[in-house]
Amino acid sequence: MKRNDLILIIVIVVLGIGALLFINFTKESGSKVGVTVKQEEIASFALDEDIVYTIEGENGAWNTFEIKDGYVNMIDASCPDKLCVSQSKIHYDHETIVCLPNQVVLEIIGGEVNPIDSIAN
Ligand SMILES: [Zn+2]
Incomplete structure (x- = not known):
């Protein structure tokens, strides 16, 4: 595996986690x-x-x-x-x-x- 590929994978994973957190954060709780x-x-x-x-x-x-x-x-x-x-x-x-x-x-x-x-x- 090339070094750039690894960085790309890390970036994708971090973006994915960020998106999940964002969705949970914006979701109305208690409605x-x-x-x-x-x-x-x-x-x-x-x-x-x-x-x-x-x-x-x-x-x-x-x-x-x-x-x-x-x-x-x-x-x-x-x-x-x-x-x-x-x-x-x-x-x-x-x-x-x-x-x-x-x-x-x-x-x-x-x-x-x-x-x-x-x-x-
Ligand atoms: Zn009615």
Whole structure:
């Protein structure tokens, strides 16, 4: 093995470790989504874990949401208006998805500050 090759390998390894550290550093820790049904928080889920979860309500009401890549999206629901499903996905601190008929609220807790908000303020 030539000396230059060895240096190149070391540089690649160091860059790789640096990139990993950078990714871990920039990742939001402690961000979660709180699930509230009838003004009572029933569960919360970390945003860094991809899941699909169905909230079971009264009288056969249900809402299914997914967490993917740190974003929360209502993907289906039993409510007649489906307004919650058509709401855009949420990611930033205090953003919510509300299903009025089923009295379900999904809210981001401890998430990233919305860059649009911080400019406005
Ligand atoms: Zn709904």
